[in-house]
Amino acid sequence: MAGRAIETEGLTFHYAGGVGVSDVDLTVERGEIFGFLGPNGAGKTTTIRMLLDLLRPDRGAARVLGQPVRAGSGELRRRIGFLPGDLALPAGLSGAQALDLFAALARRAPIRRDETLDRIGFPRQALPRKVKNYSTGMRQMIGLACALQHEPELLILDEPTSGLDPLVRDAVLGLLRDARARGQTVFLSSHVLDEVERLCDRVGVIHQGRLHQVAAIAELRLASRRHVTLAFADGRVERFTSDEPAPRLLERLRAHGEALRSVEIRAAALDEIFRDIVGSADAAERRA
Secondary structure, X not given: OXXXXXXXXXXXXXXXXXXXXXXXXXXXXXXXXXXXXXXXXXXXXXXXXXXXXXXXXXXXXXXXXXXXXXXXXXXXXXXXXXXXXXXXXXXXXXXXXXXXXXXXXXXXXXXXHHHHHHHHOOOHHHOOOEHHHOOHHHHHHHHHHHHHOOOOOEEEEEOXXXXXXXXXXXXXXXXXXXHHHOOXXXXXXXXXXXXXXXXXXXXXXXXXXXXXXXEEHHHHHHOXXXXXXEEEOOOOEEEEEEOOOHHHHHHHHHOOHHHEEEEEEEEOOHHHHHHHHHHHHHHHHHHO
């Protein structure tokens, strides 16, 4: 347990209108990039707020960096870099002042500030300007720099590339890979499945407040549907989708013998896998 960056047991929070999250059991190992996936309202942000002691669970517990969240929240926040999905920087501060404020709150030197600003292409001449005059993308860049600048042990990022153009998004992914290479842990929620597929070691899928699956992306693909295209010697082309285990599927294809000219097997993309998991969860809810 001491080696885990995040561990939750039975984490539950009820809103007045219903359950926010229910019985979430989750572990995130140190030094990995973990993607937390789910549609809007699934419980991603609620879970993140409980990990940061911004919401108190009705039931269950969470440990972050080896400490119970409630007992060590003040010290823990200095070891965490956090980017909220509803980022609201103090409007009266300049970009430079916002960076200095968050560095002071962390009580750690902003050793990654210059590198982060340079790599995401933030214009240095804009730092003296008030953040209220920034574009959405510029505010998001400053928020990212605030989270990354003190090289925290754990990064908790809620939709980190929201509002950024494709080149800046690629730069952010590079920064997060480098953070992992230095031994930092990254926990991020996202709805941009292409980015998650390119970046994350493992993912967890949450839907309607319940955690339905946690796995490495490679494991999800192995267990998912495969799209098969068969071209026969007589010119026929047959396409179908199979969820059979790979050995059984290959055995079935061999039965065609010399009549088969070529075979193409394509694994499902992450967005298809995600839709299947959420669709199965919805179907189970309807049957219940």
